[in-house]
């Protein structure tokens with residue numbers, strides 16, 4: 001039996017290189033040897049109350065991006081989370097034994113509550129139980145995600161174990177976060193402050209839809225310092241972050257050249273940024289073109305989504321029926 005893989009991305013705008021290297025790249029590789037369910041987490045995106053038209057557009061955008069990056073609808077079930085209402089029923093069951101304390105302690109909840117103190121809603125609090133429902137609905141073995149989702153995966157295992165012990169069954173397994181051959185990935189942003197993500201200005205992230213000139217501009221403006229002053233000194237975080245982007249986008253060889261230049265204090269950040277910009281453009285441009293082509297074909301996108309949802313519902317309906325029986329309905 002093939003192992004089962006589940007993962008999703010929220011439709012809150014275009015996907016960036018963090019999404020790609022943390023998640024999508026793994027999705028594409030995993031489709032060859034696993035039984036995969038890849039969805040668009042549109043229920044989750046409701047915590048920020050998107051306008052219906054934006055929601056529709058963003059779901060389409062992610063769908064097109066999945067396919068543009070090489071996801072094969074013949075091999076994978078591609079669907080929107082909201083096409084699978086069974087998930088909501090499992091979410092309700094899991095919420096019955098998820099505790100306020102553990103939900104409040106979740107790092108992503110604390111961050112979001114701090115950033116938006118006027119919108120600390122119950123959906124935000126129970127974000128991890130909905131995510132656990134997404135994963136457990138297909139009884140997943142592996143969940144390809146970036147480093148920032150590690151805690152959610154731990155919580156998923158806690159909820160699975162709690163369900164099992166409450167009902168004296170060994171029904172749910174314990175899904176593991178997954179990255180091909182290495183540790184989970186965290187792609188840094190361009191402003192030197194932690195991970196690549198959607199900041200207000202959008203200048204912290206390179207999107208798979210960015211035009212060449214935009215990429216060049218963002219990278220040339222990336223935060224640096226005034227340069228090394230001692231041979232072989234440790235790199236401060238902003239510089240280490242930039243170097244990590246070089247490693248991912250330009251490769252080990254190029255990384256070594258600039259690392260040596262840093263260590264002997266001859267580095268010119270302008271040169272490093274130019275190289276990073278050109279290699280990033282080479283990487284992004286084909287995706288940008290493919291996304292635009294696929295987005296133009298509404299009928300095809302609809303068909304992929306409908307067929308993916310049909311596949312996913314077979315597995316989801318089975319799980320929910322079994323869970324209902326275990327619970328005593």
Ligand code: TYM
Pocket residue numbers: 006007008009010011017018019020021022023041044130131134135143144145146147148149185186187188195196197
């Ligand atoms: P989301 O939409 O924030 O991010 C989607 C995926 O991209 C990864 N990611 C990164 N990886 C490395 N470096 C970065 N800078 C970076 N930024 C984002 C995330 O780790 C994630 O894998 N809760 C999820 C969506 C979700 C889900 C699920 C995932 C809902 N249900 C079930 C897996 C299984 C989220 O908000 O991801």
